[in-house]
Amino acid sequence: DGGITQSPKYLFRKEGQNVTLSCEQNLNHDAMYWYRQDPGQGLRLIYYSQIVNDFQKGDIAEGYSVSREKKESFPLTVTSAQKNPTAFYLCASSIVGDEQYFGPGTRLTVT
Amino acid sequence: LAKTTQPISMDSYEGQEVNITCSHNNIATNDYITWYQQFPSQGPRFIIQGYKTKVTNEVASLFIPADRKSSTLSLPRVSLSDTAVYYCLVGSFSGGYNKLIFGAGTRLAVHP
Numbered sequence: 001d002g003g004i005t006q007s008p009k010y011l012f013r014k015e016g017q018n019v020t021l022s023c024e025q026n027l028n029h030d031a032m033y034w035y036r037q038d039p040g041q042g043l044r045l046i047y048y049s050q051i052v053n054d055f056q057k058g059d060i061a062e063g064y065s066v067s068r069e070k071k072e073s074f075p076l077t078v079t080s081a082q083k084n085p086t087a088f089y090l091c092a093s094s095i096v097g098d099e100q101y102f103g104p105g106t107r108l109t110v111t
Numbered sequence: 112l113a114k115t116t117q118p119i120s121m122d123s124y125e126g127q128e129v130n131i132t133c134s135h136n137n138i139a140t141n142d143y144i145t146w147y148q149q150f151p152s153q154g155p156r157f158i159i160q161g162y163k164t165k166v167t168n169e170v171a172s173l174f175i176p177a178d179r180k181s182s183t184l185s186l187p188r189v190s191l192s193d194t195a196v197y198y199c200l201v202g203s204f205s206g207g208y209n210k211l212i213f214g215a216g217t218r219l220a221v222h223p
Contacts, residue, residue, distance in 0.1 A: 004154075041215060042198060042214045042215050042216055043155070043213040044213070045211075088152070090154050092154070100211065101157070102154025102155050102156070104153060104154055105152065105153065105154050107152070
């Protein structure tokens with residue numbers, strides 16, 4: 001059963017702590033993406049990666065970091081430098097040049 | 112990247128055809144048009160994609176006029192389960208990367 005998994009679905013953290021969101025895909029896609037969505041808003045691109053060991057900043061990369069050590073995995077770390085980390089985070093993957101497939105999302109709450 | 116403009120919200124009734132129009136006045140030659148659907152607390156789901164004229168699949172049709180400055184997503188005979196946010200996106204695959212910009216989308220409410 002192919003797809004994208006994100007874990008956990010809900011995540012709670014205290015302010016000042018770093019937190020890592022997981023994203024795994026078994027679709028054999030080269031490209032992977034991280035988006036942030038705030039209530040009533042569209043998605044904003046945080047980071048993207050076209051190939052293993054390479055990634056690029058999106059529109060709102062400040063306060064976030066990623067790694068791409070394996071083709072199927074693209075974890076996102078929300079650092080304490082991110083001023084407003086509470087949001088819905090979505091991971092996606094695609095064949096380069098094709099539509100993006102999205103995971104179920106992780107809702108992060110920082111208090 | 113071309114910016115898109117679409118209505119904030121729309122209302123319809125079960126069984127009706129719904130047409131959502133998107134404006135993208137500065138679309139580039141290499142840009143294609145894509146529509147996604149999103150339910151609350153879920154990731155967006157691809158609906159349809161096109162470059163020009165008309166594209167149809169099992170769930171929707173996409174109409175693109177010759178000047179490509181707008182596009183219309185047509186959902187035939189909607190049901191309550193079509194209540195969702197619909198995003199129109201314009202992007203290109205230049206450089207091998209399909210960067211997409213999501214606007215606020217159109218909130219479609221289907222009533223019984």
